[in-house]
Amino acid sequence: MTNRGKHTDAPGGGAVTGRTGEEGARTGAGGTRSGDGGALSREGGVRSGVGGAPGGVSGGDGGARTERLTKVYGTGSTAVRALDEVSVTLPGGRFTAIMGPSGAGKSTLMHCVAGLDAPTSGRVFVGGVDLGALPDAKLTRMRRERVGFVFQAFNLLPTLTARDNILLPTTLAGTKPDGEWFDTVVRTLGLGERLGHRPSQLSGGQQQRVALARALITRPEIVFADEPTGNLDSRTGTEVLGLLRRSVDDLGQTVAMVTHDPAAAAHADSVVYLADGRIVDVMDAPTPARVLDRMRDLGGAA
Ligand SMILES: Nc1ncnc2c1ncn2[C@@H]1O[C@H](COP(=O)(O)OP(=O)(O)OP(=O)(O)O)[C@@H](O)[C@H]1O
Numbered sequence: 001m002t003n004r005g006k007h008t009d010a011p012g013g014g015a016v017t018g019r020t021g022e023e024g025a026r027t028g029a030g031g032t033r034s035g036d037g038g039a040l041s042r043e044g045g046v047r048s049g050v051g052g053a054p055g056g057v058s059g060g061d062g063g064a065r066t067e068r069l070t071k072v073y074g075t076g077s078t079a080v081r082a083l084d085e086v087s088v089t090l091p092g093g094r095f096t097a098i099m100g101p102s103g104a105g106k107s108t109l110m111h112c113v114a115g116l117d118a119p120t121s122g123r124v125f126v127g128g129v130d131l132g133a134l135p136d137a138k139l140t141r142m143r144r145e146r147v148g149f150v151f152q153a154f155n156l157l158p159t160l161t162a163r164d165n166i167l168l169p170t171t172l173a174g175t176k177p178d179g180e181w182f183d184t185v186v187r188t189l190g191l192g193e194r195l196g197h198r199p200s201q202l203s204g205g206q207q208q209r210v211a212l213a214r215a216l217i218t219r220p221e222i223v224f225a226d227e228p229t230g231n232l233d234s235r236t237g238t239e240v241l242g243l244l245r246r247s248v249d250d251l252g253q254t255v256a257m258v259t260h261d262p263a264a265a266a267h268a269d270s271v272v273y274l275a276d277g278r279i280v281d282v283m284d285a286p287t288p289a290r291v292l293d294r295m296r297d298l299g300g301a302a
């Protein structure tokens with residue numbers, strides 16, 4: 001339990017802190033979807049699942065987990081229980097999709113796990129660190145250095161160009177951006193022609209891609225993406241999903257992505273289904289057809 005309010009400082013993106021040895025790993029085996037955390041043998045093998053394994057190593061280096069995470073908005077008769085004792089593991093070096101109907105608590109879960117919003121009760125661990133035990137300054141630093149977040153509403157700074165928005169996490173951290181990685185991200189996301197534009201001069205899909213580039217630019221250990229393909233055409237959406245997939249396989253990054261799209265969810269290693277603030281199912285090795293079936297079984301829109 002903590003009294004911390006909503007944390008709304010600048011969007012995260014991590015510095016290269018604590019990621020020594022990464023370069024070697026990137027040129028390594030490359031990892032596979034079914035592997036244990038790709039080239040960076042993080043604590044792979046810990047599957048997404050209900051229950052967590054309190055006290056265990058799940059959600060260790062690079063991953064995250066929650067223990068009976070509860071979030072109630074408001075009080076009295078207007079109170080909304082957005083999350084109801086959610087215990088879930090987002091394993092390090094793996095790609096987890098989060099699905100569920102509108103209002104199920106998906107964004108709330110992402111915000112709480114990323115340390116952007118404080119839970120009403122329960123605990124959140126990122127890389128083995130209990131966020132509730134961190135003083136504000138340390139929490140801010142951890143968010144900045146180790147977490148990347150793509151918001152459902154992109155949260156780009158209107159006065160900055162696309163380039164400066166993308167580079168904002170490095171500017172804030174006072175670190176030098178990796179030019180080669182910047183070029184790779186910008187090229188993959190098709191933003192090369194738009195770097196000098198401000199958000200108001202960009203389409204919704206372009207803004208979404210800038211937000212994604214900003215989350216990836218510092219190669220954070222864990223990336224939270226709230227419907228990152230929601231505004232993209234299918235070709236660009238597939239490229240974005242490919243980039244997320246590669247960041248998991250080649251960089252050992254941990255990705256948690258909210259989506260309503262079975263085809264997008266099928267790029268993940270597992271799918272966690274939320275409904276009414278609770279986890280109702282977890283599926284490993286999803287395919288579009290299986291995800292669609294499960295969505296039907298679970299009674300409706302995801
Ligand atoms: N700041 C807030 N104050 C009050 N209620 C809130 C607040 N944020 C979210 N809620 C409520 O909490 C519940 C979960 O919201 P959340 O945004 O997590 O849903 P979601 O699964 O992300 O939905 P969507 O698919 O529409 O984005 C909803 O009933 C929502 O109305």
Ligand SMILES: [Mg+2]
Pocket residue numbers: 106107108152226
């Ligand atoms: Mg949402």
